[in-house]
Amino acid sequence: MTVATSRAGSTAHPEPAGIDNRIVVGGTPLTWRALPELTLSAPAAVLAHGAADALAAARHHATHGTELLLSGAGRVDAALRAELRDAGFALTELVDGESRDEAPTRVRAADPGRLWLLTSGSTGRPKRVGHTLDSLTTVRGEQPARTWLCPYAPGTYAWWQVVTLSLTQPGQHLVVVEQDQLDDWPALAAAHGVDAASGTPTFWRRTVYRDAAALARVPLRQITLGGEPVDQAILDQLRALFPAARLSWIYASSEVGAAIVVHDGQAGFPVQWLDRVVPGRPALSVRDEELVITSPYHGAGLDGAVRTGDRVQVVGDRVVITGRLDADEINVGGSKVSAGLVRDVLTAHPGVAWARVTGRRAPMLGRMVVAEVVPQPGTDAEPPDEAALVRWCADRLPEHAVPRRIRMLTEIPVKETLKSDV
Template sequence: MTVTTSRHLTPAGPEPAGVDNRLVVGGTALTWRSLPTPTLPDPAAVLARSAVHALTAARQHAVHGTELLLSTVSRVDAVTRTELLTAGFTVGVLDDDGVHPSAPARPRAAEAGRLWLLTSGSTGRPKRVGHTLGTLTTVRGDQPERTWLCPYAPGTYAWWQVVTLSLTQPGQHLVVVEPDELDDWPTVAATHGVDAASGTPTFWRRTLYRDAEALARVPLRQITLGGEPVDQAILDQLREVFPTARISWIYASSEAGASIVVHDGRAGFPVDWLDRETPGRPTVSVRDDELVVTSPYHGAGLAGPIRTGDRVQVLDGRVLITGRLDSDEINVGGSKVSAGVVRGVLTGHPAVAWARVTGRRAPVLGRMVVAEVVLAPADPSGADTGVPDEAALVRWCADRLPEHAVPRRIRVLTDIPVKETLKSDV
């Protein structure tokens, strides 16, 4: 069954303020206003075939208030699909012909204005987190005119952050790259005048690794990182390519919303930000080495302090987010090792473009530290910077880490791995 498109829907509210902002999708110039207006089921779990279909669903929600969960087809497996049908969603693939729906197992009344996000599932199966456009829209003041790059998978928290900025703020234009354009996104961005871009550290590292010269040709004035731990090495690498751009990193999650924003070019945030209470702004704390956030942008039913599951370390007056509690800590013979700290040491090597650090079973010690790295490409100037072997990288770590934290095995990969979420699960 197909639900055909209609251009005669009665809006539940006014068009969003950014409705005339420019959109570029697949090389085609559009505006929010010019997008088609399919009739969406209510409540609907919409699986978008492409970026333009995802943007269409977002605008429809903004105008009509349909209860909406938005995702790509690939992020919803058979188990998740069954869970959504059981929860009363009509699940439908949205393409050029409209929505192709499967009826819910237990129909229910829609919750007007509700937006649902699927978490990445990095700590288990994806969960649903309820929001509204209000809790997802965290940039509210006047902004300088920008053309933003959006490389994120539709329906993720980071995607909604960029999309709500363009929907709600005049002068915030959007260039969306499809998955098959990711390897060549700097060319797309330069062609369409992108001067602001948001991505994960893995996204930026992969771009620098593949073609730093092409990246340097993009006239970026605003660079934003988030979604993974942000270390000093990637901030410094981006500063070298873009000496005059504002470089920001953001800590945000589906549950707590956008909670920390740092613009000073340094990893971590000042320790005096802890437990600082400001009306209308998030409060961040540390309990048992875990980041705890109390935020006005929290998901539905998550008011109050939220234990994020992210491990932090206080060092030299900065609070560093090193990784997930359940994966960051490696117990080596009774001594605790932070995988994030070791990763930061490895990526601090001038010849290392990316690193992943994990624990492996070992006799006597129980676990030992091991790593995978991708080495930086040769210097385009022809300078001989040297290619480190495993022994050289181990020595680099040994000079900067306690003995039990030094990786015992380091494997070299030929490319930086990346998931649809633009993360590499480090």
């Protein structure tokens, strides 16, 4: 056990079980143990400019238990910095191992062992959700040796899911993708033996769109999707590229943790999982088309049933997550349209790589359905035009749900969170 103290004097914990796992940052092989030792005041809000700094902060928390909020520096604006200092956090901005510190404007006692996550902010300003390393560590059983790709922004729930796996499990190695490497990550992954990767559907779509042949050269045995609604089209594309890999999608959030895990290669989850009570497992239900989850992996103060804000629909024997309640429903002349289901119809077209569906003001109807589409590259046929896609939708959707305007884009948009449409 390494004995050390943080600047605030918290004592060290036993070394994490994965401390000697290999990690690759910016193409440089390291280990968790080889990361630089940080000195942090507690409570600490660490704003990291690079992957190595973020990983060093995670290791510091695992070995010292210092109360920590970790985020990529780009996600924290001036107003949020002031808010964190007012909440008692000492700000430490890390740039290539060098730190710039700002003292809190309100001093308070630290809460040892507490980890804070910032929500994605898709429904407003990011909120703080409290966790511990234990509540973020949802993979506990023995795992086959893997080298995982981590493309997520530091400090997000998805980032912590991959990072805790490597920290707590021997044999779970890590290759971290910096933001400026996202376009070429398959070459990095192939060079360092990545055989497991987790990303949003947008991340996977964008990779297939840019260079499916380069992706196919990565020896993936485990493919995981999460963070956005998962449709059948992207699952089928990945299955075609990697027929022998295990294909999983996960519903997880800062509030309820990793609550749904599906491995059968189908979008949605079985309707039989609703209202099922299994000790130690999340309980799923639907109220007014909203997914409600009671989870043992919840954030601090969120025990009991949590309304997720995500809209679901039962389609056959599956429960399909279509999108956020406040964004998914479009009222067209009094008829409700699910933007997510229209999006899934568009992405099911073999000539469509990506689609986003929204509502636009319209005379008489109030709103009409419109879409943005990125055509699929490398197909033998001509890419579909607007008229062809309207006909495709008209054959599969009620008349009021058919997009009236479809704009073609040349690139799949992506945010720092690896999401594009929430």
